[in-house]
Amino acid sequence: PIAMGISEQTGGLPTLTAVFVVITGIIGAVLGSSLFRVMKIQDDSVKGVALGTTAHGLGTARGFQISSEAGAFAGLAMALAASVSAFVLPFLLSLIERG
Numbered sequence: 001p002i003a004m005g006i007s008e009q010t011g012g013l014p015t016l017t018a019v020f021v022v023i024t025g026i027i028g029a030v031l032g033s034s035l036f037r038v039m040k041i042q043d044d045s046v047k048g049v050a051l052g053t054t055a056h057g058l059g060t061a062r063g064f065q066i067s068s069e070a071g072a073f074a075g076l077a078m079a080l081a082a083s084v085s086a087f088v089l090p091f092l093l094s095l096i097e098r099g
Helices: 002-009 014-038 044-066 068-098
Strands: none
Touching: 002 014, 002 068, 014 044, 044 068
8 A cells, every 4th residue: 555655646657566566575474484595594584573564464465474583673674664655756866856
């Protein structure tokens, strides 16, 4: 819902935005654990932050499958990323349009 609202506010296509958000979440949730293994990341808080910011709700669900700590950090990271996007992005776009 946040991505769709930002998309609508900035002149994008909310439906297309929703499709890409879902695709991003699926890819992040599926590939995240493999990427953590390849990069030798073992800290659950780091895994959670990465999943929450990149894979959104599905990443948070995957974080809870890893551990409760990863899930908690994923939820926090997702909320913070959404808040920053919702408040900062429209402001930055208005600055770009003026310049």
